[in-house]
Every structure is written in C-alpha cells, then in structure tokens.
Amino acid sequence: MNVTETLSQGLKREFQVVLNAADLKSRLDGELQNLQGKARINGFRPGKVPVGHLRRLYGRSVMADVVQNAVNEANQKIVADKGLKLALEPQVRFPEDQASIEAAMEAKGDLAFTVALEVLPQIEIADLSDVSLVKPVAEVPDADIDASLERMAGQNRNFSAKAEGAAAEKGDRLMISFVGTLEGKPFDGGTGSGIPLELGSGQFIPGFEEQLEGAKAGEKRTVKVSFPENYGAAHLAGKPAEFEVTVDEVQAPGELKIDDELAKGFGMESLDALRTAVREQLGRELAAQSRRKVKKSLLDALDGKYSFELPPSLVEQEFSAVWSQVEADMKNAGKTFADEDTTEDEARAEYRKIAERRVRLGLVLAEIGEQAKVQIADDEVTQALIERARQFPGQEKEVWEFYRKNPQALAEIRAPIFEEKVVDHLLGQVKIEDKTVSREELYADEDAETEEKAKPAKAKKAKKAAAADDASA
Incomplete structure (x- = not known):
C-alpha cells in the first residue's frame, strides 16, 4: 500500500492511496483460503472446495470485503503516521473510470482512491488567571415556599358536586364532554369525554374557560376560540374552532388546608418537614x-x-x-x-x-x-x-x-x-x-x-x- 499526501491546506488533508494488483491478489487469495476451511458446498467435502471454484462463486463479494478492509487500513495508517485528530469520518473517493474499478475487482489492475480529511485545529490552552466572574446567588423567599404549598394543597384538595342549578364560578371544577370542529369538520384530538376542567386554571386554550363561566350541570354551550399562532400542532395553529361542550357536573372546591395531613399525603411526617423539603427543592432550582x-x-x-x-x-x-x-x-x-x-x-x-x-x-x-x-x-x-x-x-x-x-x-x-x-x-x-x-x-x-x-x-x-x-x- 502506497500512501501519498496530495493536499495540506488549512484543516483539509487529502491522500492518494494505491494498492497494486499483486497486493490485491494476495489479499484476495488469503481471504479465499480462509473461506475454504469454512465453506459447505454440495458435491465437495468440508474444507476441500477448490479455491478456484470459490473464486468463481464468491470472488467479487470477497474482493469487496478486501477493498473495504484496505480502506479502513489506509485510514488508520494515515491517522497514526501523521498523528492527526479527525473532525469527522474520512471521505473516500474512488475513480469514476469504471474500467479501472472492474480491473481492480478482478485483481488485474491497481486500485487507487483518495482519502479526504478534515482535522481538528491545534489549540493552545489560554491562561485564565486574569478572568474574574460574578456568581449571582439567591436565597429562597418564604413567599415562594408559601406559594408552593398553596399549589400543592390546591392540587390535592377535594371537589364536591354543587347544588342542582348552581352556576359555575372561577375556581370551580367542571366535568365536561366536547366535540371540536374546524370549518364544521371534527379534527383529531378535538373530542373528549369526562374531562375535568378547573375554571381559571388556564388549562385549555385562551378563551375556552371563560365561556363556560355561569354554566350549569346538564347545560350545553358552543365555545368559539382560535388556536394560538404558536400552538404545538401545526395543522391547528392560528385556526378558529368551535366546541360543542356538555357540562356533566359542576363541582365546588373544598377548603384549602395546609397542615400536617397535607404533608403526610406527600410522605412527610409534618408540615415543618414538608416546608423544609420544599425549601431544599427551590434552593436546588436557584442553585x-x-x-x-x-x-x-x-x-x-x-x-x-x-x-x-x-x-x-x-x-x-x-x-x-x-x-x-x-x-x-x-x-x-x-x-x-x-x-x-x-x-x-x-x-x-x-x-x-x-x-x-x-x-x-x-x-x-x-x-x-x-x-x-x-x-x-x-x-x-x-x-x-x-x-x-x-x-x-x-x-x-x-x-x-x-x-x-x-x-x-x-x-x-x-x-x-x-x-x-x-x-x-x-x-x-x-x-x-x-x-x-x-x-x-x-x-x-x-x-x-x-x-x-x-x-x-x-x-x-x-x-x-x-x-x-x-x-x-
């Protein structure tokens, strides 16, 4: 194998690699001899298939392996001999002349190919002794802990059905079913049944919840909204839609309790322990x-x-x-x-x-x-x-x-x-x-x-x- 560097420009390198026909034939013969001991072909005893017969049957596929191995060997040799650090995998180009490729595949002609590389630049480590940084550090405010506990309590409080005929207010939870349409046609993801919706939570797209305020159990309403321009589903973004909504039930929230029982629901022994855990979590977020x-x-x-x-x-x-x-x-x-x-x-x-x-x-x-x-x-x-x-x-x-x-x-x-x-x-x-x-x-x-x-x-x-x-x- 003969390797010649043909280009060294900036971070680009190119090498011409030539395997002469004799080398190709030697490599092919060696692979065929290895195959001879493993081949199982009808009419021949194991290990006794003539190499010439194997060449006729498998010569081209074996030569393809020989070429691939030669390419890998050339790449490794170039990197090792030149002490290069590669930015990306080498790019290998074979001749466009099909006749020369065919001759090489038959081990009757030399195989020449080009290896193009991009190498990493030499980087001299800079002195950082003159670098001064300011690290902003914040303490966890008690108000943030209180707000977190309120959210946790809100997520775990009970809801109970309001009296018959009672109108829904902000903070109430509705159990709803709906069918959404775009230009009068249902769309994927626009249908739901038995869906809980807390009014004022911002859970649904803008404008949806507000149109259900004042609704009563058993009432049906047509909610008209437009999906936000940046909505995650591209086929819905910015488009107007209508939802036929049935209010199955109106539920009122229970008392918001922040006490030891709330803490136990989160696996803590007491409210003080829960506050400490919340403070630590918020502290990790700030850190x-x-x-x-x-x-x-x-x-x-x-x-x-x-x-x-x-x-x-x-x-x-x-x-x-x-x-x-x-x-x-x-x-x-x-x-x-x-x-x-x-x-x-x-x-x-x-x-x-x-x-x-x-x-x-x-x-x-x-x-x-x-x-x-x-x-x-x-x-x-x-x-x-x-x-x-x-x-x-x-x-x-x-x-x-x-x-x-x-x-x-x-x-x-x-x-x-x-x-x-x-x-x-x-x-x-x-x-x-x-x-x-x-x-x-x-x-x-x-x-x-x-x-x-x-x-x-x-x-x-x-x-x-x-x-x-x-x-x-």
Missing part, C-alpha cells in the same frame, strides 16, 4: 440557575480568549441543526422572515455565527478536558441513563436497551457529563465573587427573553444570539 449564569459568563470569557480556524464540516453540521430548528419554529408559528422584520440571508448570517461559537467552544472544552485528563465514571453514565429512561414511563427497558446497543447515542449521554466536569475544572481556575441577588434578578435575563419574543426581530437579535448559544458544546 441550578446560578450555575447556568456563571457558566454562561465563563463561556463568554473563553470565547474572548480563543480564535482559530474551525473545521468547515463541523460548522456546517451545527448550523444545519440550528437552522432546521429555526425553520420548524417559524413554520409552527406561521411566520415568515418578513414578519420578523429581517431577511433569510440576515437570519442565516446571525445563526451561522451562533453555530461557529458553539463549535469553537466545544473544541476548546474538549481540548481542556483531554489535557486535564477529565474522566467519566461508569456509574455516572449509568445514573444519567436511568434519568433519561425515566422520561419515558412504560418504555424504560426499551430506552435502556437502545442506548446500551447504540454507542453514538450513548455518547450523547456522556457529552453533557464531560462538559460539566470540564466547566467545574475551569471554575476552579478563575476568580469567582458571589453576589447576593433576588430571585427576580437571578431570572431577569430569561424573563426579558420571554418578553422579547413578542417584539420585532431586529430589536431582539442581540438577546436571541446570547440565549441561543448558552449551551455551547
């Missing part, structure tokens, strides 16, 4: 948000420290994933780029920058983690896999088996664990100052981003870009 904020600041600092050529294919791969999501979101919302006060070209340029940042930071974190010898224990992966399986009730076993049998999918489980460990490693190298803030301040950027969704695109571009690349690797 997670604080972590996200300081991580975002760290990634911003890293982004300012590194500038290097990016593998084009990795950028294109990341951009394609981002852009597909953008297009899906716009389709679901029934929007165009003109509606967003921008153009497709401007949007593409914006999101390509986001993709480039993600790739750059992903490569930086990977290099830092490798040099720091960051390791992921098997039990960490197992725990993450258990958590993923729990997201699919009733399908836990199938999810578990899927990941265990699919190395690429399992790598998606390992990646965020690795990233968080690298972030921990980096946070230990920079100066961090805790700053006490309110809960509202801690979530301020996210709340502002939610409000920005209603504004024209040009007014929110900066925030959109900052939010979209928060998870960078």
Whole structure:
C-alpha cells in the first residue's frame, strides 16, 4: 500500500492511496483460503472446495470485503503516521473510470482512491488567571415556599358536586364532554369525554374557560376560540374552532388546608418537614440557575480568549441543526422572515455565527478536558441513563436497551457529563465573587427573553444570539 499526501491546506488533508494488483491478489487469495476451511458446498467435502471454484462463486463479494478492509487500513495508517485528530469520518473517493474499478475487482489492475480529511485545529490552552466572574446567588423567599404549598394543597384538595342549578364560578371544577370542529369538520384530538376542567386554571386554550363561566350541570354551550399562532400542532395553529361542550357536573372546591395531613399525603411526617423539603427543592432550582449564569459568563470569557480556524464540516453540521430548528419554529408559528422584520440571508448570517461559537467552544472544552485528563465514571453514565429512561414511563427497558446497543447515542449521554466536569475544572481556575441577588434578578435575563419574543426581530437579535448559544458544546 502506497500512501501519498496530495493536499495540506488549512484543516483539509487529502491522500492518494494505491494498492497494486499483486497486493490485491494476495489479499484476495488469503481471504479465499480462509473461506475454504469454512465453506459447505454440495458435491465437495468440508474444507476441500477448490479455491478456484470459490473464486468463481464468491470472488467479487470477497474482493469487496478486501477493498473495504484496505480502506479502513489506509485510514488508520494515515491517522497514526501523521498523528492527526479527525473532525469527522474520512471521505473516500474512488475513480469514476469504471474500467479501472472492474480491473481492480478482478485483481488485474491497481486500485487507487483518495482519502479526504478534515482535522481538528491545534489549540493552545489560554491562561485564565486574569478572568474574574460574578456568581449571582439567591436565597429562597418564604413567599415562594408559601406559594408552593398553596399549589400543592390546591392540587390535592377535594371537589364536591354543587347544588342542582348552581352556576359555575372561577375556581370551580367542571366535568365536561366536547366535540371540536374546524370549518364544521371534527379534527383529531378535538373530542373528549369526562374531562375535568378547573375554571381559571388556564388549562385549555385562551378563551375556552371563560365561556363556560355561569354554566350549569346538564347545560350545553358552543365555545368559539382560535388556536394560538404558536400552538404545538401545526395543522391547528392560528385556526378558529368551535366546541360543542356538555357540562356533566359542576363541582365546588373544598377548603384549602395546609397542615400536617397535607404533608403526610406527600410522605412527610409534618408540615415543618414538608416546608423544609420544599425549601431544599427551590434552593436546588436557584442553585441550578446560578450555575447556568456563571457558566454562561465563563463561556463568554473563553470565547474572548480563543480564535482559530474551525473545521468547515463541523460548522456546517451545527448550523444545519440550528437552522432546521429555526425553520420548524417559524413554520409552527406561521411566520415568515418578513414578519420578523429581517431577511433569510440576515437570519442565516446571525445563526451561522451562533453555530461557529458553539463549535469553537466545544473544541476548546474538549481540548481542556483531554489535557486535564477529565474522566467519566461508569456509574455516572449509568445514573444519567436511568434519568433519561425515566422520561419515558412504560418504555424504560426499551430506552435502556437502545442506548446500551447504540454507542453514538450513548455518547450523547456522556457529552453533557464531560462538559460539566470540564466547566467545574475551569471554575476552579478563575476568580469567582458571589453576589447576593433576588430571585427576580437571578431570572431577569430569561424573563426579558420571554418578553422579547413578542417584539420585532431586529430589536431582539442581540438577546436571541446570547440565549441561543448558552449551551455551547
């Protein structure tokens, strides 16, 4: 096997690989001899099938295996000899001349092919001793604990039927049946029976619950609403619908009790124990948000420290994933780029920058983690896999088996664990100052981003870009 480098430009490499006919014939003969000892063909004793006969029967398929093995061997040799780190799998190109391919498959001519590679850039780890970060820290307000307990009590309180002829009020629960139509025709998911609906809960689409206030048991009403523009089902988004609703029963809520009995319903010994558990849970949520904020600041600092050529294919791969999501979101919302006060070209340029940042930071974190010898224990992966399986009730076993049998999918489980460990490693190298803030301040950027969704695109571009690349690797 003769390997010659034909291109070295930036992160791109190309190699010409040639296997001469004699080498091909030797490899083919070796494979056929191995097959001879295993072949079972009528008319021949086991292990006594002539090699020539095997060549006539299986020569072409065996040669295909020989070629594939040669390609794999060439790829491994190139990577090992040149000490390369690949960005993506090698791309192999065979000659377009069919005659030369046929000659090689018969071991009567040389086989020449090209291996094209994209390699990872050399990254020199930057000094972070001058990086100072502010970590916002919030305490759990007693009001938040009280609000959580009220929600829990509300979810567990009893309802009882109101007196005959009593009208439904906000806070009451209705048992309803309905048939929904679009332009007079029923649609999938638009029919329900024995459905509980608490008035004022916002459980149904806007305008639905309000039209049932004042209804009585046994009453039928026609509810006219329009599905939101951003409704999850694209075929319903923004469309007007009518629901023929039958109120089967009107129920009044029982007393809202926040006491030891409520706590026992959640497996706690007392209300004090439940309050402590709620405080701890809310504390974990605040700590997670604080972590996200300081991580975002760290990634911003890293982004300012590194500038290097990016593998084009990795950028294109990341951009394609981002852009597909953008297009899906716009389709679901029934929007165009003109509606967003921008153009497709401007949007593409914006999101390509986001993709480039993600790739750059992903490569930086990977290099830092490798040099720091960051390791992921098997039990960490197992725990993450258990958590993923729990997201699919009733399908836990199938999810578990899927990941265990699919190395690429399992790598998606390992990646965020690795990233968080690298972030921990980096946070230990920079100066961090805790700053006490309110809960509202801690979530301020996210709340502002939610409000920005209603504004024209040009007014929110900066925030959109900052939010979209928060998870960078």
